[in-house]
Amino acid sequence: MYPDSLEALIESLMVLPGVGRKTAERYAFHLIEGEKDATEKIIASIETVNQSLTQCKICYNYADKEICKICSNQNRNHNIICVVSSPKDVFSIEKAGQFNGVYHVLKGLISTRKGVMPEDLTINELLKRIDENTEEVILALSATVEGETTALYVSKKLESMNAPVSRLAFGLPIGGQLEYTDDMTLMKAFEGRKRMK
Numbered sequence: 001m002y003p004d005s006l007e008a009l010i011e012s013l014m015v016l017p018g019v020g021r022k023t024a025e026r027y028a029f030h031l032i033e034g035e036k037d038a039t040e041k042i043i044a045s046i047e048t049v050n051q052s053l054t055q056c057k058i059c060y061n062y063a064d065k066e067i068c069k070i071c072s073n074q075n076r077n078h079n080i081i082c083v084v085s086s087p088k089d090v091f092s093i094e095k096a097g098q099f100n101g102v103y104h105v106l107k108g109l110i111s112t113r114k115g116v117m118p119e120d121l122t123i124n125e126l127l128k129r130i131d132e133n134t135e136e137v138i139l140a141l142s143a144t145v146e147g148e149t150t151a152l153y154v155s156k157k158l159e160s161m162n163a164p165v166s167r168l169a170f171g172l173p174i175g176g177q178l179e180y181t182d183d184m185t186l187m188k189a190f191e192g193r194k195r196m197k
């Protein structure tokens with residue numbers, strides 16, 4: 001019923017999480033009928049993010065430059081590394097505002113079901129960051145089977161290098177994903193972290 005170009009816009013909006021047909025239609029109409037400036041700004045930001053968003057060479061978080069804002073911040077403790085599975089988790093932990101170390105993004109979790117092997121992740125890159133100055137490596141991984149498997153694998157590797165490893169244990173719901181954990185729970189999980197042996 002829609003012209004092809006409008007139909008194409010609606011369908012492309014439906015790839016977004018939580019956006020069904022009705023919402024996509026509403027967004028599409030807003031984009032074509034709303035303020036031209038606002039629409040152009042959205043188009044320009046998508047283009048900019050596509051062109052300039054890259055990966056930090058140290059921690060693999062998203063960045064606009066070779067080294068992300070966190071890794072280039074000298075006020076942070078670079079000897080405490082918090083290991084997460086995705087950039088989204090970095091932003092969740094930053095929002096909670098309790099952590100002043102740096103991060104390492106694994107870019108996924110080990111999963112036999114999905115065929116994700118340790119070498120598909122940035123585990124070797126993490127190990128290269130460990131040296132005698134490393135005070136603590138905090139594993140902040142989801143309390144899922146895949147999170148557990150990954151935590152176990154990574155902690156064994158780290159322990160063989162004598163790196164002190166701890167893990168967020170408290171408060172994280174079993175099966176819970178880090179990105180959906182609220183700030184307060186996340187703060188408590190950090191405070192209650194435990195040394196792994």
Ligand SMILES: [Zn+2]
Nearest residue numbers: 056059068071
């Ligand atoms: Zn970084």
